[in-house]
Amino acid sequence: MKEIRIERSITNRSQDSLARYLQEISKYPLLDAEEEIVLGKRIKEGDWDALQRLVSSNLRFVVTVAKKYESPDLSLADLISDGNIGLIKAAERFDEKRGFKFISYAVWWIRQSILQGMNTSKRMVHLPMSQISGIRQVKRSEIKLEQELQRIPCREELAGFMKTAEEVVYDYLYISGSQVSLDAPTEGQDGVLIPCIVQYDKGPAPDASLERESLEKDVQRMMDILSPRERSILFLAYGMGNNRPLQNDDISTLLGLSTETIRRSKNKALDRLRGLKEIKMMRRYL
DSSP: OOOOSSSSGGGOOOOHHHHHHHHHHTOOOOOHHHHHHHHHHHHHHTTTTHHHHHHTTTTTHHHHHHTTTTBBOOOHHHHHHHHHHHHHHHHHOOOOGGOSSSHHHHHHHHHHHHHHHHHHHTTTSOHHHHHHHHHHHHHHHHHHHHOOOOOOOOOHHHHHTTTHHHHHHHHHHHHHOOOOOOOOOTTTTTTOOSSOOOOOOOOOOHHHHHHHHHHHHHHHHHEEEEEEHHHHHHHHHHHTTTTTOHHHHHHHHHHOOOHHHHHHHHHHHHHHHTGGGGGGGGGGGO
């Protein structure tokens, strides 16, 4: 089976390079519902070829989603690379027994991964004026609703107040770094976003949960110094986001890079992280 070429074909930002990438991924045939069911079962059994086929057959959908976020400050190549990571996560988690098409499930993970990449990079890029305007509108609406409801509004309430789609509100909140409290999948939901439910937990949060949250924030801050490629490689190598860790050979196939490039990039990223003074503070979690 032909290897999935995700990263190498689009690292060059030229239009010709992007055109070649789009032409390459268009060669992968689309899957029907029955084929997705079969592949989903095989993936659960650890079939790498099945995972490869499900991912490669849906790469064009990542491009479609990524184009919605393209701007002069956000290259389509970077957006596609981030979205492809989300597609891989979705393929590993896909439950064929739920009865819906894979892409209907995967689109959340694709968007989430793109938004995470944008959120990580937001300190280094200037947001387009249209996004800044949208963020300000959401913030103003959030303040008004909080005063009326005497609590933090959920995404569904904000969307209704603004007369816009929930996903638009979600995107602006995520990019601005201020998500509403329940805009995330719950345990066992795998990407199905919860709209409006009880906003506050009256009981104290368990120490373990607080410690985990603190750890994740510290790790994210340190990862900000890495390049998108280095972050992607460490993400896959160490199974971040509750995914299974991958070997260098597997990452090489998924990202379209040589095994040696993966090894060097991973070691370089780890060396950069080891040089941070903050790394010593991580010992308190061990």
